[in-house]
Amino acid sequence: MKMKFNFISSSVLDGKPLNKRISFILNKVKDGTILVTDGVMKPDEEMALIKETMRRVDTGFPGIEVASLKKPTKGLQKVVESMSDQSDRIRKYLSILTGTKMKTSSLKTGLTLIGPAKYIKNIKKNPNSFSVLTEV
Amino acid sequence: MNFKDFLDWFYKFFGLKRNIRLGIYGETNVGKTTLANRISLDWTGEEVGKVSSVPHETRFVQRKEKVQLKLNKKKIILNLLDMPGLATKIDYKSFLKYGLSKKEAKKRAREATEGIIEAIKWLGNVDTVLAVMDSSRDPFTQVNITLLGNLEARKIPVIIVANKIDKKGAKPQMIREAFPGYPTVEVSALKGKNMDDLYKSIARYAK
Numbered sequence: 001m002k003m004k005f006n007f008i009s010s011s012v013l014d015g016k017p018l019n020k021r022i023s024f025i026l027n028k029v030k031d032g033t034i035l036v037t038d039g040v041m042k043p044d045e046e047m048a049l050i051k052e053t054m055r056r057v058d059t060g061f062p063g064i065e066v067a068s069l070k071k072p073t074k075g076l077q078k079v080v081e082s083m084s085d086q087s088d089r090i091r092k093y094l095s096i097l098t099g100t101k102m103k104t105s106s107l108k109t110g111l112t113l114i115g116p117a118k119y120i121k122n123i124k125k126n127p128n129s130f131s132v133l134t135e136v
Numbered sequence: 137m138n139f140k141d142f143l144d145w146f147y148k149f150f151g152l153k154r155n156i157r158l159g160i161y162g163e164t165n166v167g168k169t170t171l172a173n174r175i176s177l178d179w180t181g182e183e184v185g186k187v188s189s190v191p192h193e194t195r196f197v198q199r200k201e202k203v204q205l206k207l208n209k210k211k212i213i214l215n216l217l218d219m220p221g222l223a224t225k226i227d228y229k230s231f232l233k234y235g236l237s238k239k240e241a242k243k244r245a246r247e248a249t250e251g252i253i254e255a256i257k258w259l260g261n262v263d264t265v266l267a268v269m270d271s272s273r274d275p276f277t278q279v280n281i282t283l284l285g286n287l288e289a290r291k292i293p294v295i296i297v298a299n300k301i302d303k304k305g306a307k308p309q310m311i312r313e314a315f316p317g318y319p320t321v322e323v324s325a326l327k328g329k330n331m332d333d334l335y336k337s338i339a340r341y342a343k
Contacts, residue, residue: 053225062227
């Protein structure tokens with residue numbers, strides 16, 4: 001059997017609101033594709049991904065395997081990142097208050113691999129790398 | 137100041153006691169229910185839930201309310217919340233090797249997915265979390281990283297519980313190395329080892 005890898009730029013995902021971003025990811029993964037992108041989701045977005053995955057689990061789709069490597073941030077970059085998190089929170093509250101959809105923030109710099117658990121048997125992680133074992 | 141901070145301030149200001157909702161989170165089969173049972177047995181004499189070697193035994197949030205810890209002069213009232221194990225995948229076929237029928241396995245898988253969704257929803261309603269990890273397993277998993285990242289972002293106090301230190305090959309120091317900066321307590325919930333250290337940590341960090 002063949003296995004498809006899809007390397008996509010984080011800018012493709014950045015333009016989408018979270019629910020559409022998650023749907024995009026899960027639709028690809030459910031089709032058997034392994035997605036690799038140059039960005040890292042925020043922890044709450046990852047939890048939302050797990051939650052949505054659980055809703056979609058069925059006999060043919062047992063779920064996903066995820067591994068990500070976040071680029072360590074230091075000094076000014078860390079401050080900017082923290083400010084970005086705060087502005088996301090404000091955007092979220094404003095979105096709830098006004099009932100309008102606001103553009104979600106961009107992914108953090110790093111690397112993420114998301115694939116179907118049916119084919120990815122194990123991911124061995126350490127802080128600076130990860131290795132993936134597949135079985136088709 | 138968020139609502140939870142305001143409530144903390146309010147209760148403290150008026151000298152009122154508030155029950156701390158202590159969520160017990162972690163991957164499957166790391167000993168969350170064994171730990172919940174141990175804490176509950178130590179302070180109330182009653183268990184919280186059933187323990188099993190079959191993954192996803194806990195598929196609904198199990199509660200034990202008003203567990204009163206007395207440590208020196210300090211009293212803490214806990215509402216224990218034993219959460220279903222977190223996972224990114226649930227394959228019903230994995231339950232078949234434990235002797236479950238296909239129908240039972242599918243039912244268990246469906247309930248387990250619902251349990252995970254419920255556990256994630258509860259993250260917004262817990263005051264403090266015990267993040268339980270199995271000392272004999274690799275702790276550096278995406279589920280553990282995601283869980284700790286979420287707790288940090290929500291500013292929820294967390295104590296890492298390096299459980300199963302009685303197991304052959306247990307390496308609790310791997311957990312400390314993987315997640316430095318978090319208060320970590322090494323215990324065996326099954327044998328009741330080092331539980332006093334955990335209670336001291338709860339008294340120190342829970343709020």
